[in-house]
Structures are given as C-alpha cells and as structure tokens.
Amino acid sequence: MKLKSKGLISLDINGTIYDYKLYQSLESLSRTKSQRQSAKELKISHTVFNRRLLKAEEKLGVKITQKVGNGTILTREGLDLLEEFQKYAVRIEKTASINIVGGHISSGLLETIKHPFNTNIYSSSDRDAFELAKRGAVDILTLDDPLIAYERDIDFTPIAYDYLVLISSPDCDEIKSINDLNGLNFVNVTGSAQRLAWNTLKHYDIEYNITHKVNSQFDAFKLVRNSSNLHCFLNASYFKGNELLKFDTRHVISLIKVNEDKPEVDEFINYLLNEGQEAIRNQGFTPIQ
Template sequence: MNIKPLVNIEIDGKIYNYKLFQSLDLLSKTYSQRKAAKKLGISHSVFNRRILKAEKELGYKLVNKIGSGSELTDDALKLLDLYHTYNNRLKKSKSIRIAGGHIITGLIESLDLPFNLEVFSTDTDSAFSLAQDDLIDILALDDPLIALSNNLDFTPIAFDYMVLVANNKNNKKIESVKDLSNLNFVPVKGTAQRLVWDTLKDNNIPFNLEKEVKSQFDAFKIVKNSDNLYTFLNGSYFKGNDVLKNQTIHSLGFVYSQGLDSEIDKFVNYISNNCSDLIKLQGFSSF
C-alpha cells in the first residue's frame, strides 16, 4: 500500500487545496502556465481558472505576466514557502528523531546503537512543543512529570538521583536535610529538582530559589563561580553530595506512539532489553 499525505492549507477560514500549491510550485520552476499544466496533466484553461479563482478568494495577485511567460508574485512565493514548510513536516525521515533533556539525550548519544538517529538536546518545554507539533518521533524526558501531567504514556529506561553541588571552596558541612536550611539554590526547569523542593517543604526547611535556568550545565557554572549558591543536579553527570539520594530517585524515559512505527518500537525495545550494562557504565541504574 502506497500512502502519501497531501497538504491543504486553511487561510482566513477557507481551505485551499493542495492542487493550488502544486500548481504554484511548478509555475515557479517552469515560468510557463502551459508547461506547468502539462506536467500536472490538466489543460491550460483549467490551470488558469485555478489561479484566477484563488486570486479572487485571497484578494491579491499570485501570478504576473513576464513577456511570453509567467512568474509568481511575492505574495505567492510566501504562500509557497508556507506550503513547503508544512509539506516537509509530513515527509518520512530516514532517521528516528529524538528531542529532550540534556541528561537523557546525552545518555542516548553515549550508547553504541544500531539505529539511524537525530538527537536534539534542549529544555523540556521546547522538546514538548516539538512533540506536540509532530516534528519528532520520541520525546526524551529527564523527569517524567510533564508526561504524567498530560496523561502521556511514559516508557522508563533508567533511574537517576540528584546530588548537591556547590563551590569547592564552600566548607559548609551538610550531612542531613536539616543542614540545607536557608541555603540559596539555582533551580533548573524541567528536571527532577522538584523532588528536592518537595522534600525540603515536607521537612519544613526554609530555602531560597534564585533565577531559574534551563540547563543543568548553566546551573553548574553559576554555582561553581559563587560562594553562596547551591544546586541539585543529576548524579549520573555531576559529582556532589548525595544527602537526598533516597528522596530524589527518579526515572528517565521516552514518550512516543507505540505501534505506529516498527523501527521506533525496535529502538525502544533494544535500549530496554540490550543496554542495561551500558546504561550502568554511564552512571545510571537500569530497569
């Protein structure tokens, strides 16, 4: 079965058929309505009526005469760019496209996997936005909260925990949760730090949060250049105090459409069943 999606575009409440955009595309290459019509297998008159009808509905010109030929107007070129943008989104990539948190994407890239992958490391909100727009195949999460909050199926592949990170010159002794009282922390959005803040609140420990950052690496640099700031980062990537290890164990994993693409299913199953030793070597606990 040969299935090929075709793009229609709605403009100001009216739907314009993919045939219009195919016509504009061919006209932009041939500069001839007759040649474009022939390639489409329609008559020149049908082609011309298609353009004129769209111009009337849109309220602006799509085609200008140039000598014995035709060219697209600037407005038509903008429409064609929009069509290509959406059309490209529908094309099946030869790679499995993955976007997500810096920790789990780093783990994926460290594994020797027999798959063709495109891995994009970004903050959770940006990755989630890409997933909502169907621009990626797998949403990779450093923390499952966004999946749980949106009732998405979450497939865990590893465990991690948070460690306290501070400037090496800071000599404050921290052995229990009580020793975290009144400290200033750098929060990182989209991470399992939420488990730290919940633990501190549950134990009535006062604390302060400074300006939030999007990357654990940014938080690390800020803290290392400060004498009075702290942060909690993933123990798999950063060395630190594991004072809240038991309270911050969390899973990392994938959100994807199971059963929709056999190659994606094979990829997730491969990591789940064949990579436990490699995952442990990277500092994580495997499932």
C-alpha cells in the same frame, strides 16, 4: 495518501493545537466526499465526525468544508490545512534516521550509548523538546523528568532511574542533615527534576532561597562551583555530590514514542530496554531491568 495516527503529530495555528484526528477526518473526506462514509471509515459516529469539523471551523474562524448536493467537500482553506499536515507526515516518513529530541540528561545518555541505529539527537529542556514533538518534527521525545507526561496523561517508557545530588560551593560548610539546608541559597534549573528536591524541602518545612535560574544543569554546576554560598541539586548520573536526598529524588528517565509508523522506533526502544541496559548502567544510571 491515506494518513494514519501519528501519535503527538499536530499543527500549531495561532496558538491552537490541531491534532491528527482532524487531519484523518480531512484526508478521508477529501476522498469520500461524504461525512457519513468517512465517519464509518474512521469507526466513529457521524455526530462525532461532524462535531470535529465544526469545532475546528469555530477555532479557525473559516469554513473548511462545504455542502455540495448530497455530499461534502473541502474548501480551499480545508485543502490548505490538509496539505500542511501531509508535509509533516511526508517529512517523517521519508527520513531514514530516528530523530530524537529531549532533555539535556536523557538526550545526553542516548548520545553516549553505542547502538546499531542511525539517529539524530537534539538536546533541549523537557518543555522545549515537548513543543517540538507536538509539531511532529521528531520520532522520539526523551524526558529528564516524566512530569510533562504525568500532567497530560501521556504513556511513556522508562529506560533508567536517576536521582539528585547536592552540589555546593567550595567554601560552604559540609551538609550533614536536611536541617543544614535551612536558609541556604540555591540555583534552579528550568525543566529539570529539581521539583522533587523542592517538594522534599517543603515537606520538611525547610526554608530555602532560589537566587539564580538557568536552563542547563551544566551551567548550574559551573555557577555553583565558581561562586560562594550557592547550592544546587543535579542528576547523580552526571555529577558527584552529597546524596542527602537520594531516595526522595529518585525518578525515571523516559521516552515517548511520537512516530507510531516507523518500525525503527520500536526496534530502538526495545534495544534500550534489553541489550542497551548494560550501557545505561555504565553511564551512571540505574537500569530498569
């Protein structure tokens, strides 16, 4: 089986990520038994090909290739490495469903949209979802906040806009200006777009205290509504609240195509960008189109 680029597919071995380029090299070398021929097949120089193998061997601490006469073959360790990658490739190629993992807001949006595709959608924090995507276990990664993509220079596809609203405990005084936020206590939601709110408060020299941390916006909402003197910034698409920082916290809900070789993935994304935009609007988001 000749493997192709799988986008974010990779393996985590002892904390080190090995991406598809290494496995392309191993797969080609297992067939050609020649570094020069494999380099030509992959359209890279022999020097780059050889450096790729040496770098992997240095990280792994084992030899994955060995010279035999005028050629090069994979060692037992190299063959085992290739087999692990092939397991991931086969897992994705054989599933008929589009497997999607992403942040609570973005994955929740996709779960509510009616469409003609067979999907499996899993909800997590953006960073936990990204770790799953790196292992090639899904076809599409969705992000509540594109920060992860920005940090790694990864292309993403915006499908909607959202912004943050201020949620306060029932007995708190009404917030009328940004200066009223000075000295207040807030709940932080890990991996959410709240960074935009914190950056805005810092820009205006507003002092604030983060007294609680949770992993879900829904947990944050319950905590704030059942407490006294607590506040939180949550997505306007799911929660009604004070729009004080509406324009400062506007951000995109986006997708990253992980599996490049499944036609249904492109079809699903095209659907969301066209016919699905009205359904996105109906769910409280601002459409891209």
